[in-house]
Amino acid sequence: MPTFNLLDLFQGITTLISAEPLILFGRLGLIVLGGVLVYFGKKGVLEPLLMIPMGLGMIAVNAGVLFLDPTTATHIVAGSAPAGDPNVAAELARQAATGHAPGTLFMSPLVEKTEGLMYLMQVDFLQPVYTFAFSNGLIACFVFMGIGVLLDVGFVLARPFLSMFLALAAELGTILTFPLAVAMGLNYGEAASIAMVGGADGPMVLFTSLTLAKHLFVPITVVAYLYLGLTYGGYPYLIRLLVPAKLRGLKMPPKPVIKVTSDEKLAFAVVGCAVLCLLFPSAAPLFLSLFVGVAVREAGLKYFMAVIDGPILYGATLFLGLLLGVLCEASTILDPKVLILLVLGIVALLLSAVGGILGGYAAYFFSGRKINPVIGIAGVSCVPSTAKVAQKEVSLVTPDAIILPEALGANICGVITSAILTGIYVTLIPLLR
């Protein structure tokens, strides 16, 4: 009669107990962190659309580890890039063959070979979404398409130089974090990927890290989205710290109501898309996605708008959150470089915010003290969170002061400058190697 071990019934607990201490505490910590993300998402401190599926995915993937059957485990081990140490590779192969390899039935992000992928797509329920929509950047492009539909480039065209100046100033973190990261031991690709967190644009970070640092894209993207969630909660304090109340409440002089026609916006989208794609072909999928959204909006294609800013944007956001959460399995995310990434990510976002506010101050002085310096932070391209944060902080001091049009102009321009910087990094880094 075969022996029966009660713990085989509860493999989540068995795999937890039998794991190395680092993985054990990592899994427990990530389960708690997942709960924290759900809580702060519900409270509105972090972006709920992303944090609630992400937090729940994080909990489920770290709780739902089991011993994989030998066939599945062998496909994972054989399909992944070989481990550097031959002893480790042999041990993994032995565990897989004896049915003692831990894993999940969510997905296997490290598998690269076609045969393994084809097998796993029939086993892991999120593997098809991951393989066909996430690892090739499709989800990032879907989100960007949605952003394009929500953007009104008229805000940029109405105040082009102010918007461009603030957007450039708010890329300080994206530019300065790169040499900092290299100095801290990251290679150029990794450094550029983490520097993009300063652009505060999730799809850009995802796209850059998938292109330049695929081995680290999981921790980089997770760090980026965690920190982007913090912009809504943390930036108001930074604004209060750096801009005195008297300046925060500054009313800007009223401007006449002027309208950029949809023809002009559509023509600009066509020319802009063509020029940027010609200059930066590596980032062309992102430019196309952004400008197709803008073009659909300006051409008045209501059915397409309804599809893009509804099912496509929110469907992509749901699966992005879920996949990011599921990618946070302790054995995948616990890389020695994660601590460096955590530090550099927050440095990049802080520098960008400070750069934006400094840009706001420069605009304030150059305009003869007419422009509210708070709009500088809206140059950080987390659309539309930073523009909303700026308006909210101004309204707290002077309830009838309206800066949202100017802030949105800088915000939208920030998306375009971030895309340009992505193009520059993605084009230049392979040449530097």
Added chain:
Amino acid sequence: MKNLRDNARYWIIGIALAVAGVSANRVFAPHLDTRPRAVVALAGELVALAGLGVIIFGINRRLRLAGQAANPDETSPPENRTISRNPGHP
């Protein structure tokens, strides 16, 4: 379309600059040695982006002129300014 026609000068100059910049960056630069290639490629990028800047400047100029023509003496109060819908997304 009338606005585009009235402003055609800026659109034509902007597109011409952008095409010149892109040509320098993508057509001429790859045939040069390393150092001149980097210089021409960078200059091409800047010229192409300046072309987009010229188009933006043209649109902005038209808006200013239209605003002045519509309200020669006064400007509208801030509460009348257009603000787009602002749905949240990540």
